[in-house]
Amino acid sequence: MDSQLEEIREIWANAFYSGDYDMLRHYEHQDFQVVFEQEGRVEGSYLRYDRIAHAVQNGVWKPLKPDIEYEEYEYNEDQTECRILIGLENNKQRLQEIWKLEDEWKILELRFLKS
Helix, strand or coil: CCHHHHHHHHHHHHHHHCCCCCHHHHHHHEEEEEECCCCCCEEHHHHHHHHHHHHHHHCCCCCCCCEEEEEEECCCCCCCCEEEEEEEEECCCCCEEEEECCEEEEEEEEEECCC
16 A cells, blocks of 8 residues: 555544644545445535534534554556445445545545445
């Protein structure tokens, strides 16, 4: 795995869990979206940042870190895009992250896959 990607993923995840929406904005691609396949719902960045900011300001931002069972990395041929499949231990849910390398790695999509 690319060490720069690993470092940026950790910063991005920590920003999410701490509610640092300015840091999220920095590492999320301008077209970033969260896709909830089961619900058929897509959430864009700005609505998401507003929700996080509101929750942080009201002291109710407390997302739980999931227990990860596995992570599988798949890079495109020129190493400028990476799909990461993540399996969670407790509920067997799977997530997929898509990262794109431009000047630096930025996350393009977080997808909660159907069971």
